[in-house]
Amino acid sequence: MSNPLSAFDLVQLRQRRSVKWAEYGPEVLPVWVAEMDTPLAEPVAAALTAAIGRGDTGYAKPGGLLEAFAGFAERRYGWRADPAGMRLVPDVMTGIVEALGQVTAQGDAVVVNSPGYPPFFYWLERIGREVVRSPGLDLDRLERDFAAGAKAYLLCNPHNPTGRVYTAEQLRAVAGLADRYGVRVVVDEIHAPLTYPGERHVPFATIDAESAARSITLVSASKAWNLAGLKAALAVPGPQARAEVAAIHEEVSEGAGLFGVIASEAAFTQGEPWLDALLTGLDENRRLLARLLAEHVPAVGYEVPQATYLAWLDCRGLGIEGDPAELFLERGEVALSPGPRYGVPGFARFNFATAPERVTEAVLRMAKALTDR
Incomplete structure (x- = not known):
């Protein structure tokens, strides 16, 4: 079964009306709220x-x-x-x-x-x-x-x-x-x-x-x-x-x-066969994110999650005053979930339930936001 995370391109995703893709303008790449960029599992769609x-x-x-x-x-x-x-x-x-x-x-x-x-x-x-x-x-x-x-x-x-x-x-x-x-x-x-x-x-x-x-x-x-x-x-x-x-x-x-x-x-x-294919794609993405962060934003701490499609990023080493997610949004046009909402300042949550190329683009935008400070 093919990777469900790679089924849609950006044009298709930006036609969605759910909050992940509707909250921000078309210039922003959203990796925040817990929605996945997948089609429905075939049995679910059929039902x-x-x-x-x-x-x-x-x-x-x-x-x-x-x-x-x-x-x-x-x-x-x-x-x-x-x-x-x-x-x-x-x-x-x-x-x-x-x-x-x-x-x-x-x-x-x-x-x-x-x-x-x-x-x-x-x-x-x-x-x-x-x-x-x-x-x-x-x-x-x-x-x-x-x-x-x-x-x-x-x-x-x-x-x-x-x-x-x-x-x-x-x-x-x-x-x-x-x-x-x-x-x-x-x-x-x-x-x-x-x-x-x-x-x-x-x-x-x-x-x-x-x-x-x-x-x-x-x-x-x-x-x-x-x-x-x-x-x-x-x-x-x-x-x-x-x-x-x-x-x-x-x-x-x-x-x-x-x-x-x-x-x-x-x-x-x-839906378990679809779920297993999804987990294979998410497994690759959680490891891809680790490599990308180490290469482009090495000061960000990241412990590869054992479950979920959510990465909890420790941004305290970046020396940012205020909320890191706000900086990434304003200067990098990438939307992460702000750590203070979860009760801990200096962190941000990254949703990697999307195609690998969008995970890559999001990290590159984060790196650009830091160099443009």
Whole structure:
């Protein structure tokens, strides 16, 4: 199967109306928000085309999506998730908000690793939770944060923006701390299908611990198959969290889109060959990016991610005052995601889910921005 990342040229991509390509003018090369420059996987496109043909554009029901994810999780991770306990939600962030609404109360402290996905921070504040920023996965710091009275921990695995995949040993240590301090764990595993060959994604729910049995995991096909705008995700409870997931109001499920359900079901049941071809292309790009940065912008620190199509770039060695992403945009006409939004200044996030030649062009523009200062 050919590389999905090379299917479209710039002219075709600039015709898109999604935020990645519509946010900036045609002079800017966007490598920021988490969208991929790919066509749809063939089974997904076929399922959506068939739905359009029959005028199937009404309200969403889960259909076979719950079973489809359960089968995918067992094949891919050895996780036997029970479809009977799952709840359809519009997207992972909505699911996180609803899950935390079930396991915490107004004013409760929720630990979030920093850097972290920006909506984690502002959504927790919106729902009246105290955000406790815990740098990295530092177990000593995590224990102090738990011991200080945290009620929940929002774990992102694989991690956005660093692309780290946590080992079973690390997750067992997290679970042990959560057990000790009575902390509920809500897990974002949206990037799990994008784990590279040679790495292993371990679902937190598979850890042998009470906190894992009481955990709620949010999953979706949206990142791996580029379906974010279609709106469908699942809240998957551990055996001891089924009542709380069941208590999520059914109106929340009604916010999911039928096209999201149809597309996700096709992705989980028939989309693995396309996903494997995508991962081959992304694997080449993550290594290409390392070579390009070393050659053209050697002062930028970059740890090749174990999962995701996101590179977390340490720009502190460049001696830039202010946000590096702002400089790259203004002087290099390349758009990266600003590190301060993730809670860490001096960094920027680079989305390499595009054709290799555009990865190359983006790095050359970054280098030019630095020489033009």
